Amino acid sequence: MAGGVAVADPLPVADVTQSADTDDGWHLSASLTRMTINSVPNMAATAFTREGFVTGKAAATIDGNGGVAVNSGTLVLGLQLGCQIDLSEGASVGGNADIGINPGINGNVLNDIGPYADLGGNVSVNLLPGTITNIGLGKKELKGRTGEIVVHDAHVKVDACGGPVPIRFFATAMIDTDTSDDSVNAYGDILSL
Known part of the structure; x- marks a missing residue:
């Protein structure tokens, strides 16, 4: 159909x-x-x-x-x-990433030590x-x-x-x-x- x-x-x-x-x-x-x-x-x-x-x-x-x-x-x-x-005026999309090892210790070893990934992004729309x-x-x-x-x-x-x-x-x-x-x-x- x-x-x-x-x-x-x-x-x-x-x-x-x-x-x-x-x-x-x-x-x-x-x-x-x-x-x-x-x-x-x-x-x-x-x-x-x-x-x-x-x-x-x-x-x-x-x-x-x-x-x-x-x-x-x-x-x-x-x-x-x-x-x-x-x-x-359009729109734009941006992004960034940060990957590494977190060396800090704040009382919770499982959360503070080990690899991490911080993914950030943004969307910008120009409204007139x-x-x-x-x-x-x-x-x-x-x-x-x-x-x-x-x-x-x-x-x-x-x-x-x-x-x-x-x-x-x-x-x-x-x-x-x-x-x-x-x-x-x-x-x-x-x-x-």
């Missing part, structure tokens, strides 16, 4: 939209839809690497009739990955505080009043991390006018990779 690796179904993430009215009179929105996170066993089969594939869509919309024209706009889709304990890393999945200059970015099964991995690895999508919509720069950010739910 052959053993296999269990693979879970992709986890869906709830849609989210965030919007704001700018000082110039525009209504700017960023949304995240069709998001899934598919955690898989890592190729290296190590305890300190997480691997998965993500799918999602980000969209930006500029509505309203602002008093100042929009010069440019940008949409960014990305992920935020957390690592509880950073193990990137956890981190949160942003990873870009796409960037689009807005032409007109809308724009979107779609990714299908984008590969994600985190190395040298102890503990769980939380993951969440983000989308940022930005516009620029002669009088103002504005941005809106939308964040998906936090799940584990």
Whole structure:
């Protein structure tokens, strides 16, 4: 009977939209839809690497009739990955041995005279505080009043991390006018990779 690796179904993430009215009179929105996170066993089969594939869509919309024209706009889709304990500094293993004859007498001849072996060793693991890393999945200059970015099964991995690895999508919509720069950010739910 052959053993296999269990693979879970992709986890869906709830849609989210965030919007704001700018000082110039525009209504700017960023949304995240069709998001899934598919955690898989890592190729290296190590305890300190997480691997998965993500799918999602980000969209930006500029509505309203602002008093100042929009010069440019940008949409960014990305992920935020957390690592509880950073193990990137690695570990070291050392050892030493001392073998000889113990010449001392302290009342117990059997314990004090004769050969001895003193084996010493040490293991050093450099634990660093956890981190949160942003990873870009796409960037689009807005032409007109809308724009979107779609990714299908984008590969994600985190190395040298102890503990769980939380993951969440983000989308940022930005516009620029002669009088103002504005941005809106939308964040998906936090799940584990």
